[in-house]
Amino acid sequence: MSGREFDELVEDVLVNGLGEPVVVSSDQLIDGRNRVRACAAAGIVRMSGTWSAGPTWRRG
Secondary structure, eight states: OOHHHHHHHHHHHHHHOOOSOOEEETTEEEEOHHHHHHHHHTTOOOOOOOOOOOOOOOOO
């Protein structure tokens, strides 16, 4: 992602915050490279959160 599309993402992060989480596993970025870049460009230097494995599915 670059150019106008990236600039719009940076502006969106500034206005609305990070809407979709960044996914990291074992200190490796799995999903969200452009969101991380947009946060850095917006001056957001620290992000934190928790990991959730999601719902547990059971057979009935």
